[in-house]
Amino acid sequence: MLAGLQLQHLRRDFISGITVGIVAIPLGMAFAMASGVKPEYGIYTTIIAGLIVSLLGGSRFQIAGPTGAFIPILLAVVLQYGYENLLIAGFMAGTFLVLMSFLRIGNLVHYIPRSVTIGFTTGIAVIIFTGQLGNLFGLNGMAQKQYFHENMLEFFQHLPTLNLYSLGIASIGIVSIVLIPKIAPRVPVLLVALLLPTFVSILFFPSQLDTIGTVFGGISQSLPTFHLPNITWTKINQLWGPAFAIASLGAIESLLSAVVADGMTKEKHHSNRELFGQGIANMITPLFGGIPATGAIARTATNIKSGAATRLSGVIHSIFVLLTLLLFAPYASHIPLAAMAPILMYVAWNMSQIKTFKALLKRKNSDSLVLVVTFLLTVFVNLTVAIPIGLLLAVLSFVKKKSELLQLQQEESFQQKSLDDNWSIHYKIFTIKGPLFFGTAQTFEQAIAHKLAGNPKTLIIDMTDVSLIDATGEEKFTIFVTTAQQNGYTILIAGLPNWGIELFQQSGLFDQLGMDAFFSDVDHAKQVVLEAS
Incomplete structure (x- = not known):
């Protein structure tokens, strides 16, 4: 599984593994909280899924874990069915991914039109970005809702409860994200953007902000325990739709990430093996309390840019996150939610691909229509509706174009x-x-x-x-x-x-x-x- 490992590669893999681990820790916690679950579940996912995909996946450099793309689906499942049923949906999604690998449909994912992928990706980015406005402004009493318009209504209704301390801490994070890459490009910007606001809040106004500890009760300083979800036919019937949506989105994102890795390394990933690795990871991770995971484009790119040579870099990334959990978990309870908000907003901005969105929109053709419909359905309904309808419109557009060729x-x-x-x-x-x-x-x-x-x-x-x-x-x-x-x-x-x-x-x-x-x-x-x- 670690074929090609040589002694001269060990140092490169060690450095890249720790580097991407530093990036993965704040993201894992942030994505879990945005999905409506405790932050440690994101850490568990980073450790377990990251390890399994590194060993079994179809790309040597793939780094897996919780991602922003899953947030709308996972939050909807948690709000409608609860955390325990999210674990079942994640397990079922893993099963679907394994079936996809055996059916050898990995290459079919590449046929999804760009207008569809950009449409739902930008829609997800909007949901993530606006979903953090409450934490950015420190609003009290905001409840997470399933639909975009409901959450925006909540935001405006609670805007009078603005907390200037939260806004100040979030501003420090935003400034850090903007300036650090220009001043010190080698410094892990997201970690600094998390730690600096946290230290400021602890030193100057420790009791004025909502933190991980006050909202979630802190993070457990222990290994995740094995727990078999109570799977029944009734729950399978309820959750197969969300599970298939999770599997489909996971397949798309993981293979897109693998394609990005191919472009950066001039190598070729194995699509069906990648789906198999992702499937096994998503079947095992819920047994330890983790949420669904997939290949993460930004972390995979960071892994490659940091000099990764083999799959060992992904293994080291998981071990590093595990050791960090065991050693420093109690301190995470002091992290303000306002410090997490800029990180998620930064991720949302990067995944929005706004330039590509504008370029497709300017074409004013069938691609533009597919883009806009997919985007609007993602934002105002959900991905389980947006992707099928987007694909249907793309197929109809393709048929129309072909019919004109006769x-x-x-x-x-x-x-x-x-x-x-x-x-x-x-x-x-x-x-x-x-x-x-x-x-x-x-x-x-x-x-x-x-x-x-x-x-x-x-x-x-x-x-x-x-x-x-x-x-x-x-x-x-x-x-x-x-x-x-x-x-x-x-x-x-x-x-x-x-x-x-x-x-x-x-x-x-x-x-x-x-x-x-x-x-x-x-x-x-x-x-x-x-x-x-």
């Missing part, structure tokens, strides 16, 4: 003057270009109908440039041929590729027309017609 035109007719000065038309040639499938079948049927009127009774159909024929297209073409034959026409097929001939053989159309009706090219078909006339 061309049907009369290329040529041959006329000959007889001894009595009458012209006789021996044949007409019609050319079909493009795909003949369910999206273009109706266009073909309407365009070809009037072609059967009049003479001649021999039609040469040039299918050299037909790129696709599906079952619907084959059915419409068969109907056309049958109708033409019933009206006394002779149909000749020219230039049909071998795959098309095999299709017509399987459907029976080849036997209906007869072997003599198929020609390698149009010239051959014309010659046979003229010789027979």
Whole structure:
């Protein structure tokens, strides 16, 4: 599992593992709290899922853990079903991911349109960002709601309870995030943005702010214990929808993260192995109280930039987070929630891909429509609705674009003057270009109908440039041929590729027309017609 490990790699993996571990600790706690659960559950997830994915995943440099993309789904599950059922949903999501790996559908994730991924990613970013406004301003009595508009209404209703101490502490975090990368780019900015405001609050106004300790009761300084969730058929029936949404989003994000790692390292990940590793991680993590996890793009990139050489860097990252939990957990209770808010807002801003969103929006085409619909549904409804509808719109857009590629035109007719000065038309040639499938079948049927009127009774159909024929297209073409034959026409097929001939053989159309009706090219078909006339 740690193939390729050499002594000279150990130092690089050690440094990168600790570096990404430092980044992962505040993120793990922040993502857990934003998901409506205790911060230590995010730490448990970072440790367990990070270790398993590093050993079993399909990318050598993948760092897994809780991510911002999961926050809306997990929070909705917690609010509707409770934390215990979130563990069941996470376990089921892991099962789905393992099934996906065995079904070898890892590569299919890459076919999700960019307009859909940018739409729901930006929508998630908006939810995360606005979800931290309460902690940023230190508002009292705000309740977490399932829907965006409900949370915004809560925010404005409680705005009069503004806590200037919280706003001041959050401002220190924001300034740290903005300035530290410019002054000291090698310093772990998120850790400083967490610790500096915390020290200031402890020194100057320790009792004026909500902290992890006052809200969540502190963080346990112990290893997570094994606990088997009470899984029943009723709960499976309730949770399969959210579980599948978690699995789908986890698959998308983990494979996108692996693709980013490939681009940075010039290596190639194994998609189905990655899904398997993610699945096992999400099946085991809930047994120790952890929340769903996936490959984290920012942490994976940090791992690579820090010099990671092998999978050992991810293992060291998990061990480092575990040791930090055992040694320093009690001190985490003093962290103000206002210090966590800028970190999550920073993550939301980075994942929003606002420049790409604006660029797609300016196109004012079907991609823009898919983008906006996916974004709005993500923000105002949820991901389980946004992604399927976004994909459906993208498919319909694709079908429409493909249907416009079909061309049907009369290329040529041959006329000959007889001894009595009458012209006789021996044949007409019609050319079909493009795909003949369910999206273009109706266009073909309407365009070809009037072609059967009049003479001649021999039609040469040039299918050299037909790129696709599906079952619907084959059915419409068969109907056309049958109708033409019933009206006394002779149909000749020219230039049909071998795959098309095999299709017509399987459907029976080849036997209906007869072997003599198929020609390698149009010239051959014309010659046979003229010789027979």
